Amino acid sequence: MAAAVVIKNLKKSYGDVLAVKDISFTVKPGEIFGLLGPNGAGKTTTIRCLCTLAKPDDGKIEVGGISAIDNPKVARQRLGYVAQEVAIDKVLTGKELLQLQAALYHIPKAAAKQRIEQLIEVLGLQDYANKQAGTYSGGIRKRLDLAAGLLHQPEVLVLDEPTVGLDIESRRIVWDFLRALKAAGTTVLITSHYLEEIDALADSLAIIDRGVVIAEGTPSQLKDKIGGDRVTLRIREFTSTDEAEKAQHLLSSLPFVEEIIINKAQNNSLNLIVQTGSNCLSKIEHSLIEAGLPIFSLAQSRPSLDDVYLAATGKTLLDAELAAASTRDLKKEKKQQMK
Amino acid sequence: MTQLTTSSKIKSTLAPNSNKDTQIDNSNSLGNFIQETLALTKRLFIQLQRRPSTLMAGVIQPFMWLILFGALFSKAPQGLFGNDLSYAKFLAPGIIVFTAFSGALNAGLPVMFDREFGFLNRLLVAPLTSRYSIVAASTIYIITLAFIQTAVIVGASAFLDAGLPGIAGLSAIALIVLLIVLGVTALSLGLAFALPGHIELIAVIFVTNLPLLFASTALAPLDFMAGWLQVIASLNPLTYAIEPIRYLYLHGDWTVGSIVMNTPWAEVSFGGVILVLLAFDALVLFTIQPLLRRRFA
Ligand SMILES: Nc1ncnc2c1ncn2[C@@H]1O[C@H](COP(=O)(O)OP(=O)(O)OP(=O)(O)O)[C@@H](O)[C@H]1O
Ligand SMILES: [Mg+2]
Numbered sequence: 296m297a298a299a300v301v302i303k304n305l306k307k308s309y310g311d312v313l314a315v316k317d318i319s320f321t322v323k324p325g326e327i328f329g330l331l332g333p334n335g336a337g338k339t340t341t342i343r344c345l346c347t348l349a350k351p352d353d354g355k356i357e358v359g360g361i362s363a364i365d366n367p368k369v370a371r372q373r374l375g376y377v378a379q380e381v382a383i384d385k386v387l388t389g390k391e392l393l394q395l396q397a398a399l400y401h402i403p404k405a406a407a408k409q410r411i412e413q414l415i416e417v418l419g420l421q422d423y424a425n426k427q428a429g430t431y432s433g434g435i436r437k438r439l440d441l442a443a444g445l446l447h448q449p450e451v452l453v454l455d456e457p458t459v460g461l462d463i464e465s466r467r468i469v470w471d472f473l474r475a476l477k478a479a480g481t482t483v484l485i486t487s488h489y490l491e492e493i494d495a496l497a498d499s500l501a502i503i504d505r506g507v508v509i510a511e512g513t514p515s516q517l518k519d520k521i522g523g524d525r526v527t528l529r530i531r532e533f534t535s536t537d538e539a540e541k542a543q544h545l546l547s548s549l550p551f552v553e554e555i556i557i558n559k560a561q562n563n564s565l566n567l568i569v570q571t572g573s574n575c576l577s578k579i580e581h582s583l584i585e586a587g588l589p590i591f592s593l594a595q596s597r598p599s600l601d602d603v604y605l606a607a608t609g610k611t612l613l614d615a616e617l618a619a620a621s622t623r624d625l626k627k628e629k630k631q632q633m634k
Numbered sequence: 635m636t637q638l639t640t641s642s643k644i645k646s647t648l649a650p651n652s653n654k655d656t657q658i659d660n661s662n663s664l665g666n667f668i669q670e671t672l673a674l675t676k677r678l679f680i681q682l683q684r685r686p687s688t689l690m691a692g693v694i695q696p697f698m699w700l701i702l703f704g705a706l707f708s709k710a711p712q713g714l715f716g717n718d719l720s721y722a723k724f725l726a727p728g729i730i731v732f733t734a735f736s737g738a739l740n741a742g743l744p745v746m747f748d749r750e751f752g753f754l755n756r757l758l759v760a761p762l763t764s765r766y767s768i769v770a771a772s773t774i775y776i777i778t779l780a781f782i783q784t785a786v787i788v789g790a791s792a793f794l795d796a797g798l799p800g801i802a803g804l805s806a807i808a809l810i811v812l813l814i815v816l817g818v819t820a821l822s823l824g825l826a827f828a829l830p831g832h833i834e835l836i837a838v839i840f841v842t843n844l845p846l847l848f849a850s851t852a853l854a855p856l857d858f859m860a861g862w863l864q865v866i867a868s869l870n871p872l873t874y875a876i877e878p879i880r881y882l883y884l885h886g887d888w889t890v891g892s893i894v895m896n897t898p899w900a901e902v903s904f905g906g907v908i909l910v911l912l913a914f915d916a917l918v919l920f921t922i923q924p925l926l927r928r929r930f931a
Binding site for chain 1: 643644645646647648649650651666669670672673674676677680681684685751752753755756757758759760761762763
């Protein structure tokens with residue numbers, strides 16, 4: 296069976312801005328594939344090339360084994376596209392928008408009518424379908440947009456940052472919906488700059504940064520690749536620098552500990568990278584008690600996609616300050632997107 | 635929405651279309667073209683129905699032109715605009731064509747806003763048989779508005795003593811209005827696809843609209859003009875729409891062979907004028923083809 300989507304050595308520039316330098320990835324049929332990257336990484340540009348809205352400068356794009364560049368109409372038929380910004384005619388009702396969309400995809404009248412009813416029901420739009428879209432809230436608009444993208448039963452639904460700016464409830468609805476889509480056999484390609492979103496949804500992912508793919512695989516492959524487990528230790532709720540440094544010195548002599556950094560932004564908590572499988576928590580606990588240090592909290596976890604991302608971007612993974620700065624950035628971005 | 639994964643009905647709603655052959659139906663491209671054109675046209679009329687101010691302004695404006703321009707020249711010596719010709723009679727054809735032209739020139743604006751708001755992407759990611767359906771829908775919409783406006787102007791002019799052409803004459807007016815609207819609408823849509831944004835489109839509309847009015851025979855006959863303006867007016871498609879309608883207003887008995895205008899270099903018959911307008915339309919439709927096909931940056 297042909298891959299659902301193949302993108303190979305894609306290149307696209309706008310004037311002298313090289314939006315996509317070299318992006319390749321493969322989406323397998325039936326999976327949820329995540330395209331993860333920070334603002335300006337080239338996610339939207341990649342998606343626009345895939346959906347035949349922009350012509351790539353170079354590279355190969357295939358949808359179900361057929362070139363989207365040579366046969367844009369076939370690609371358009373097979374793809375459903377839910378854009379980053381919901382584009383809805385405020386004067387039309389939701390139902391009228393879906394009827395327009397059905398005609399643009401040449402769905403016969405009777406089939407379209409049935410299909411529209413089904414989607415309105417499945418997306419819980421019954422109360423809104425006959426109201427003008429200008430009156431909808433953000434979450435309802437997104438649902439209508441999803442319905443429009445799915446109307447022609449595409450093989451692959453492409454969603455560009457589908458949960459940006461949505462409240463938590465609407466985000467959960469979209470997530471559940473994408474999982475249901477996958478269960479029904481539709482391939483899903485989603486972009487996001489939320490690590491937790493891709494971690495929660497995607498079967499495979501590619502991380503892109505400044506126009507290139509820096510890592511591709513399943514979430515656990517990527518996590519295994521960077522290796523080690525993460526241990527977070529807080530000596531007290533508010534630890535003094537002295538005590539933190541003392542603990543750092545003490546624990547760095549343990550054989551299974553690879554690196555320790557003190558996270559000043561988190562009240563001097565200690566972040567450790569330890570070898571996977573070592574029975575490390577009890578050993579850490581033991582040596583702390585021996586040295587007379589208290590323990591406020593101690594937890595072990597697998598690396599997160601956050602760690603994968605930081606490792607892959609070449610920014611020092613263990614620089615706590617940088618890590619703190621990058622989480623601050625994400626928050627700021629989220630706020631900006633909410634506006 | 636809550637038990638999404640459970641029901642099999644939901645599953646079938648969300649499943650991809652497994653039968654690929656039924657998806658790509660190129661067999662009936664004319665039917666598909668009509669389907670997409672009608673759907674796009676319907677959208678424009680729903681907008682008009684829910685926001686009728688465009689239509690109201692579009693009817694009031696030519697009416698005001700008639701009154702104002704009529705009053706402007708009301709003391710002009712009798713016979714100045716030709717033997718036994720009132721200015722109202724002279725003016726009506728100019729206002730008919732200018733009104734249709736202005737409406738058509740603005741046709742690109744909604745498309746430009748669709749582009750800026752991302753709605754056009756909805757059309758461009760859809761497997762349209764031809765993007766000329768976007769042009770066709772706008773033309774149907776503008777032509778309907780132009781016909782309503784023309785009817786108002788023809789009625790008002792009759793009331794202002796301009797007379798009323800017969801059924802054949804009125805049909806000929808409709809044909810001419812159709813031809814000028816088609817070409818100008820296509821031109822405006824081409825600009826909406828080509829220009830960077832609505833600011834630029836409005837600028838182009840602004841610098842084209844009135845100059846083309848004054849460089850045509852809408853307000854004054856050709857032999858009133860300076861020589862250089864006569865040349866420009868004789869190249870202006872508006873003149874080729876205005877002059878035959880004016881002839882219809884003046885002559886009850888007209889044929890395809892009637893000479894309806896004298897350019898500095900040739901006499902043009904009624905049939906000739908229609909051919910010129912057809913050529914104008916063909917040229918514009920041909921020119922905008924690459925713009926419609928272009929994928930957006
Ligand atoms: N139409 C355009 N003209 C000029 N530059 C563009 C255009 N579209 C995108 N770019 C530039 O290309 C780069 C990649 O943009 P793109 O929109 O693909 O990023 P993104 O990953 O989708 O970001 P975001 O998370 O903010 O949506 C950015 O530097 C952006 O400024
Ligand atoms: Mg984007």
